[in-house]
Amino acid sequence: MTERDNLLRVVRFERPDYIPMVFHINAACWHHYPREALEGLMNTHPMLFPEFEASDRRVELTSDAGAEAHRIFVDPWGCTRETTEDGIATLVTRHALANWDDLPAFSAPDAATSSGAGPIDWQAVEAGFATAIESGGLARGGLSHGHTFLTLSDLRGYEHLMYDMADEEPRLWQLLETVEAFNAESVRRYVAAGAEWMGYADDLGMQEGPMVSPAHFRKYLKPSYGRLIAQAREAGCIVHMHSDGDIRELVDDLLDAGVEVINLQDLVNGIDWIQDRLAGRVCIDLDIDRQAITRFGTPEQIDALVRDEVERLGSREGGLMMIYGLYPGVPLENADALMGAMERYSTYYN
DSSP: OOHHHHHHHHHHTSOOSSOOEEEEEOGGGGGTSOHHHHHHHHHTOTTTOTTOOOOOOOOOOOTTTOOOTTOOEEOTTSOEEEOSSTTSOOEEEEOTTSSGGGGGGOOOOOTTTBOSSSBOOHHHHHHHHHHHHHTTOOOEEEOOTTTTHHHHHHHHOHHHHHHHHHHTOHHHHHHHHHHHHHHHHHHHHHHHHTOSEEEEEOOOBOSSSBSSOHHHIIIIIHHHHHHHHHHHHHTTOEEEEEOOSOOTTTHHHHHHTTOSEEEEEHHHHOHHHHHHHTTTTSEEEEEOOSSSHHHHSOHHHHHHHHHHHHHHHOOTTOOEEEEEEEOTTSOHHHHHHHHHHHHHHTTTTO
């Protein structure tokens, strides 16, 4: 069974051969850990890194992968950004629309050449999709991370945006229409290029509770989400949604908007809650803890966490995939233990 066939069976609850496991190494890790140590881990875990080949090439940092420390730059939306650590996602230090008086001169990036985060070559995207399908994979497209809510927050500033929603600021609707038009054109282009899977990543949660009230989400964001998702669903694409943080109060609205695969954090939302509310109802792309057990726990605790999540959220029918993002600070012994657990329990139901 190809990777493509297995993934489709997972999403459709059609008895896949294995649980898809993704171990993502953040770009900052290559500037924190010894390269030889990371490559050694990748070499000893071929299930997670099947195409791994050792290389002397340094992982370069870009505005897409995470910028260089203290390098100030302006993103395609006109926001000024910087970070204090190589490879870690940037913060906006100057909001492009902190003052509504600047709205008349404001314009979105050109979707023909920009993803919203950086340049995009649509011919290369189409060629990449064809290569993925030919090699037994899935043609995966996706809007830039933070496509709507975080973009609005970056443009206005989070506090200003909250007041805009509470005050029913009429200019917010104009800005939202501008952002949605850009996103809609991006979705159209992905679909035209042959996308079979569309990702809609937009962080909505805090450590406790969502960053936007459910009422404001339903009023301002859910209709836009629904229209953007409908474009992909109507073209036959699988719709994947990612959000960091506690999104328990928003999940029903996300599913109602058309999300088919939900990527959410395990311990932040609670394994009990995820099991009770989502297991068997929707395909879960579980984001494995990065705050507690994998950072400060033992290899034995890490193994127990992954096994518990597989037992409680998975089934022989499918509906579960898992992902982990490695960031600086996690002991490499723990990273190795997690890689081993992900490989071990990927075939738990066989």
